[in-house]
Amino acid sequence: MSFRLSITWLHTWTGLLGCWLLYFMFITGSTGYFDDEISRWMQPEIPVQMSSFDAATLLPKAEEYLRDVAPDAAHYYIDFPVGRSPFYTLWWQTQSDPQTGRKGIWYNKKLDPNTGAIVTPRDTHGGELLYRMHYVLHYMPTSLAHWITSTAAMLMLVGLISGVVIHRRIFKDFFSFRRRKPDRSWLDLHNLAGVLPLPFHLMITYSGLILLMFTTMLAVPVANYGAGKEIRMAYDRFFSEHEVREASGNKAPLVELSTLYQDAAQRSNGHPISFISVDNPGDSNGIVSVGWHVTTGLTPFQPLHYDAVNGARFEEQEHSVSGAKTFYDTMEHLHEGQFAGPLLRWLYFFSGIAGAVMVASGGVLWAIRRQQHQKAKGLSVRGLGLVQSLNVGTFVGLPIAIACYFIANRLLPLELAGRGDWEVHCLFIAWLIMLMHAFVRSRRVDHITVWQEQLLLASVIFAAIPVINAITSSVHLGETLFYGDWVLASFDLFMLALALVFGVARYKLRAKTARQSEPCDAELGEARL
Amino acid sequence: MITSEFLLSLLGFIFLSLTLKRHRKEAWPALSRLSQKKIQLLKIAGFVCLLLATALSIDAYGWSRGLVWECVWLSLAGCFVSLLLSYQPRWTPTTTLVITFTLITSFWV
Numbered sequence: 001m002s003f004r005l006s007i008t009w010l011h012t013w014t015g016l017l018g019c020w021l022l023y024f025m026f027i028t029g030s031t032g033y034f035d036d037e038i039s040r041w042m043q044p045e046i047p048v049q050m051s052s053f054d055a056a057t058l059l060p061k062a063e064e065y066l067r068d069v070a071p072d073a074a075h076y077y078i079d080f081p082v083g084r085s086p087f088y089t090l091w092w093q094t095q096s097d098p099q100t101g102r103k104g105i106w107y108n109k110k111l112d113p114n115t116g117a118i119v120t121p122r123d124t125h126g127g128e129l130l131y132r133m134h135y136v137l138h139y140m141p142t143s144l145a146h147w148i149t150s151t152a153a154m155l156m157l158v159g160l161i162s163g164v165v166i167h168r169r170i171f172k173d174f175f176s177f178r179r180r181k182p183d184r185s186w187l188d189l190h191n192l193a194g195v196l197p198l199p200f201h202l203m204i205t206y207s208g209l210i211l212l213m214f215t216t217m218l219a220v221p222v223a224n225y226g227a228g229k230e231i232r233m234a235y236d237r238f239f240s241e242h243e244v245r246e247a248s249g250n251k252a253p254l255v256e257l258s259t260l261y262q263d264a265a266q267r268s269n270g271h272p273i274s275f276i277s278v279d280n281p282g283d284s285n286g287i288v289s290v291g292w293h294v295t296t297g298l299t300p301f302q303p304l305h306y307d308a309v310n311g312a313r314f315e316e317q318e319h320s321v322s323g324a325k326t327f328y329d330t331m332e333h334l335h336e337g338q339f340a341g342p343l344l345r346w347l348y349f350f351s352g353i354a355g356a357v358m359v360a361s362g363g364v365l366w367a368i369r370r371q372q373h374q375k376a377k378g379l380s381v382r383g384l385g386l387v388q389s390l391n392v393g394t395f396v397g398l399p400i401a402i403a404c405y406f407i408a409n410r411l412l413p414l415e416l417a418g419r420g421d422w423e424v425h426c427l428f429i430a431w432l433i434m435l436m437h438a439f440v441r442s443r444r445v446d447h448i449t450v451w452q453e454q455l456l457l458a459s460v461i462f463a464a465i466p467v468i469n470a471i472t473s474s475v476h477l478g479e480t481l482f483y484g485d486w487v488l489a490s491f492d493l494f495m496l497a498l499a500l501v502f503g504v505a506r507y508k509l510r511a512k513t514a515r516q517s518e519p520c521d522a523e524l525g526e527a528r529l
Numbered sequence: 530m531i532t533s534e535f536l537l538s539l540l541g542f543i544f545l546s547l548t549l550k551r552h553r554k555e556a557w558p559a560l561s562r563l564s565q566k567k568i569q570l571l572k573i574a575g576f577v578c579l580l581l582a583t584a585l586s587i588d589a590y591g592w593s594r595g596l597v598w599e600c601v602w603l604s605l606a607g608c609f610v611s612l613l614l615s616y617q618p619r620w621t622p623t624t625t626l627v628i629t630f631t632l633i634t635s636f637w638v
Binding site: 172174175176177178179192195196197199200203296297298330334339344347351354 | 546549551593603607608
């Protein structure tokens with residue numbers, strides 16, 4: 001076997017093995033660039049901030065609440081309604097287990113950004129769970145999921161590099177999209193979706209692997225630092241944001257946070273303060289960090305650090321950051337795109353969708369090639385039916401399932417126990433139904449028909465989301481467009497756009513099959529070429 | 530929001546696509562009999578535009594963000610040129626003129 005042939009073999013089979021899981025990861029991961037926006041849509045009870053944030057009166061309410069509910073917390077984190085997140089959210093983390101060193105659990109509560117009153121929105125996991133699924137999956141332990149998604153990312157990396165190697169005319173076909181040639185169009189689409197955002201694909205795959213290195217490559221640090229508590233200490237030493245001060249165990253009252261807020265606001269060059277975090281609140285060795293969004297570099301936040309008892313600001317000492325941390329952080333910032341403004345964020349999102357299109361078109365291409373092979377040689381290809389059904393059930397079925405997640409958020413009764421979990425169950429039940437539909441229907445009808453049926457359903461269900469939203473909530477398009485609430489309006493409009501895309505895809509597919517069922521000689525000739 | 534970095538990336542990719550025979554024939558038939566030397570010039574002009582766009586991005590956003598943005602502009606410009614050549618190849622000369630004109634005015638002002 002020649003070099004190129006063996007690499008083609010590698011590309012074909014790693015691609016086929018990974019394509020459905022990678023499609024899931026690309027789609028759910030892309031939603032992560034709008035996790036706050038999705039969460040907002042999924043919790044319409046949370047009031048919108050009406051005027052600029054009044055820290056002097058609202059911050060003491062947060063402090064009071066945190067002192068009452070979590071006097072012994074290891075961390076406080078207060079998220080201010082700034083930028084993409086319009087929420088005033090309080091987070092606290094319980095103390096870590098002294099035996100195992102395992103970190104405590106984070107809890108959160110949302111406050112009304114206008115009055116500081118506690119808000120109890122509907123129980124949902126929101127956009128956060130949707131994007132977290134791209135690396136923790138669901139219904140399985142996190143470490144297993146990390147292994148599975150890391151393996152998939154490895155297949156993706158192999159697929160990308162082998163794809164570039166076997167792309168014989170990568171420069172000559174750089175701009176080629178011969179959409180009228182049935183043989184070429186899928187391959188051209190696969191190539192375009194792969195080559196044009198190639199920097200993004202390589203970055204997202206490689207940085208994804210790096211982000212999970214503490215699962216997949218744990219053996220390396222364990223060999224150097226030991227397992228259990230030692231490795232956690234080593235991690236803290238190399239990867240913590242600033243100098244770690246161990247809790248002294250002596251109680252001391254926490255400084256008034258609003259004074260630090262005011263101090264930091266004067267030093268932030270007009271940037272609004274976006275968070276306050278407190279390490280070891282109520283301890284004499286506590287540290288308060290106050291930070292804001294920055295607009296240069298890749299680091300999303302710029303924090304100032306204060307002593308948590310007397311409120312003295314630590315001078316900007318050159319905190320020695322390990323090279324490993326710098327590299328890891330750069331990878332993380334690039335992967336998460338937290339620094340990105342609205343335009344760049346949309347482009348991040350569409351690059352992710354291009355990744356999904358790339359793996360999906362790869363899967364379709366495999367099936368088309370095998371089908372041609374089958375027709376030409378008159379042999380039946382094993383697994384072709386399986387791949388075709390998985391293709392439809394995943395590439396169209398997964399978007400349908402995600403639409404069901406959004407619809408479940410509006411339709412499940414508010415008092416249902418474990419409501420948030422049931423939203424996710426709805427997603428997976430819907431996906432299972434779509435897969436079953438693909439398998440069962442493809443025994444009776446042509447798989448093109450199955451594609452058409454699912455595309456039609458996808459179009460209808462995405463168009464239904466804004467309608468159901470209008471019936472069940474007060475944040476419908478009429479309201480949001482009228483008040484210029486572009487975040488919520490964009491969500492509904494984007495659902496309509498998706499409905500249109502699926503509808504057009506279905507229409508084109510039907511037109512094409514109608515043309516092919518009454519073929520004229522010229523077209524047949526072209527198809528054979 | 531159209532930036533001069535994006536326009537330069539577009540122009541660069543259009544020049545580069547015109548160095549390929551198939552695109553030249555479809556998009557700009559007047560150029561179909563270009564001498565080898567002029568094709569080389571077109572190629573150089575294309576890469577110069579892309580490099581200039583990169584330099585402008587880095588100048589505007591700093592090294593780290595600038596490179597991210599330039600990757601974005603290149604991907605976007607590549608998509609645009611591919612769609613243009615596939616759906617409306619005959620519009621290429623007009624598009625090139627409009628881009629050049631916009632670029633010149635944006636630097637002028």
